[in-house]
Amino acid sequence: xxxxxxxxxxxxxxxxxxxxxxxxxxxxxxxxxxxxxxxxxxxxxxxxxxxxxxxxxxxxxxxxxxxxxxxxxxxxxxxxxxxxxxxxxxxxxxxxxxxxxxxxxxxxxxxxxxxxxxxxxxxxxxxxxxxxxxxxxxxxxxxxxxxxxxxxxxxxxxxxxxxxxxxxxxxxxxxxxxxxxxxxxxxxxxxxxxxxxxxxxxxxxxxxxxxxxxxxxxxxxxxxxxxxxxxxxxxxxxxxxxxxxxxxxxxxxxxxxxxxx
Numbered sequence: 060x061x062x063x064x065x066x067x068x069x070x071x072x073x074x075x076x077x078x079x080x081x082x083x084x085x086x087x088x089x090x091x092x093x094x095x096x097x098x099x100x101x102x103x104x105x106x107x108x109x110x111x112x113x114x115x116x117x118x119x120x121x122x123x124x125x126x127x128x129x130x131x132x133x134x135x136x137x138x139x140x141x142x143x144x145x146x147x148x149x150x151x152x153x154x155x156x157x158x159x160x161x162x163x164x165x166x167x168x169x170x171x172x173x174x175x176x177x178x179x180x181x182x183x184x185x186x187x188x189x190x191x192x193x194x195x196x197x198x199x200x201x202x203x204x205x206x207x208x209x210x211x212x213x214x215x216x217x218x219x220x221x222x223x224x225x226x227x228x229x230x231x232x233x234x235x236x237x238x239x240x241x242x243x244x245x246x247x248x249x250x251x252x253x254x255x256x257x258x259x260x261x262x263x264x265x266x267x268x269x270x271x272x273x274x275x276x277x278x279x280x281x282x283x284x285x286x287x288x289x290x291x292x293x294x295x296x297x298x299x300x301x302x303x304x305x306x307x308x309x310x311x312x313x314x315x316x317x318x319x320x
Contacts, residue, residue, distance in 0.1 A: 062288065062318060063284055063287055063288050063292070063295075063296045063317065064092040064093065064293070064294065064295050064296070065090075065091045065092055065093075065295065065296055065297070065317060065318070066091060066092060066093035066094060066095050066111075066113040066114075066295040066297035066298070067082075067086055067091055067093075067094055067095070067297060067298040067299075067310055068094075068095050068096045068262070068297055068298065068299040069082055069094060069096045069097040070096050070118075071298070071300055071301050071302070072085075072086075072302070072306050072307070072310055073097075074301075074306060075306050077306045077307065079097060079098065079101050080101070080104060081307070082094070082097075082306075082307075083097070083101060083104050083105050083108060083110065084108065085307040085310065085311075086105075086110060086310070087105075087108035087109060087110055089307075089310060089311045089314050090318070091110065091310075092110065092111060092295065093110055093111040093112065093113035093295050093297075094110050094112065094113065095112060095113040095114050095115070095295075095297055096115075097112070102154060111155065111156075111157075112154060112155075112156045113156070113157065113158070113260065113295040113297055114156065114157070114158040114159065114160055114198065114234070114260050114295070114297070115147055115150065115158075115159055115160070116147065116159060116160035117143065117147065125208070126162065127162040127164070127200065127202060127208060127211060128162075128164060128165040128208070128210065128211065129162075129164050129165075130161070130162040130163045130164025130165075130179070130213075131162070131163060131164060131178070131179045131182035131183060132164045132165075132166075132167075132170065132175040132178050132182075132212050133167070133178065134178055134181070134182070136164070136182070137181070137182040137185060140182070141182060141185050141186045144161055144186055144197070147159045148186070148189050148190055148193055148195045148197070149193065151193070151195045152193035152194065152195050156195070157195065157196055157259075157294060158195065158196040158197075158198045158234075158259050158260050158294070159190075159195060159196070159197055159198065160200050160234055160260075161183070161197055161198065161199055161200070162199070162200055162202075162213070163175065163179050163199065163211065163212045163213035163218075163219075163222075164179075164211075164212060165210035165211055165212060166210050166211075166212045172212070172218060175212045175213075175218075176218060176222055176225065177225070179199070179212075179213070179222050180222045180225035180226050183197060183199070183222065183231060184225075184226050187226055187230060187231055190230035190231075191228060191229070191230050194230075195230065196230050196231075196232045196259035196260075196294075197230060197231055197232065198232045198233060198234040198260045199213060199219050199222055199223070199232070199233055200213070200233075200234040200236060201214065201215070201216060201219050201233060201234065201235055201236050201239055201240055202214060202236060202239045203238075203239040203240070203243045204243070205242055205243065206242060207242075207269075208239075214239075214243050215243055215244060216233075216235070216240060216244065216250045216254055219233045219257070220254050220257050223257040224257075231257075232257060232258060232259025232260070233254070233257050233258050233259065233260075234258075234259065234260045234262065235250075235251065235254075235258045235260070235261050236261070236262040236263075236299070237261060237262065237263040237264070237278065237280075237283060238262065238263065238265070238266050238269055238278075238299070238300070239262075241266045241278055242266060247278070247283050247286075248283060248286040251283070251286055251287060251290070252286060252290060255287075255290040255292060258292065259294060260294060260295060260297065261287065261295070261296040261297065262296075262297050262298075262299040263278075263280065263283070263296055263297070263298060263317070264298070264299050264300035264301075265278060265280075265300055266278055269299075269300050269301055270300055270301060270302075270303050271300060271302055271303055271309050271312065271313065272313055272317075273312075280316055280317060281316060281317070284296065284317045296317065298310060298313050298314075298317075
């Protein structure tokens with residue numbers, strides 16, 4: 060099995076008594092290449108242990124709503140949200156972070172897919188020059204609108220790829236979330252191979268339930284990882300699942316399932 064560079068999202072593993080420091084140390088000991096979604100004050104520790112910060116974004120709530128639900132598919136968001144993304148791009152560039160996550164936002168007022176694509180691409184086009192100048196990828200995240208993110212508009216690969224094509228920049232990418240896209244479309248390997256030129260980051264978890272990638276879930280994670288590796292993709296595949304048992308043990312098992320062997 061060909062290797063890919065693996066990361067892990069802190070929000071899934073800083074739980075059940077595991078501190079941020081223990082998560083970072085565990086990730087390094089297991090053999091991961093990076094971590095993400097960890098408070099900036101822990102970045103020096105990660106770097107001291109040979110871990111890169113794989114990707115960053117603004118987390119939490121905005122106006123009481125999940126941050127993904129208020130995005131670039133509304134023109135009134137282009138100014139303030141564009142400026143926020145520029146600040147994150149510059150922070151990423153200063154800290155050798157290859158990517159910044161951005162979101163399309165939820166559907167509204169019967170907006171069509173075509174309108175949403177146009178407006179989102181328009182907003183991203185306003186700031187893409189900063190990404191190009193700094194060498195940082197803007198990664199538009201694909202999320203499922205069936206279960207976890209009701210109403211989210213960028214919920215299919217074709218939708219996200221269309222935005223990338225409109226922006227037409229080597230720094231405009233997708234965050235392909237394998238868990239979310241299994242729920243929405245399946246056909247993971249074909250979708251990944253046909254759109255790899257647009258993909259700047261991966262998240263992976265078992266389905267159903269966003270749990271461990273074991274015999275109880277429906278995604279053949281080893282086949283998907285192998286398909287990613289065979290494309291020549293050289294950025295990160297990040298674990299974003301909630302372990303059913305021991306936290307660090309679950310991360311270690313996932314690393315080995317997705318590693319050579």
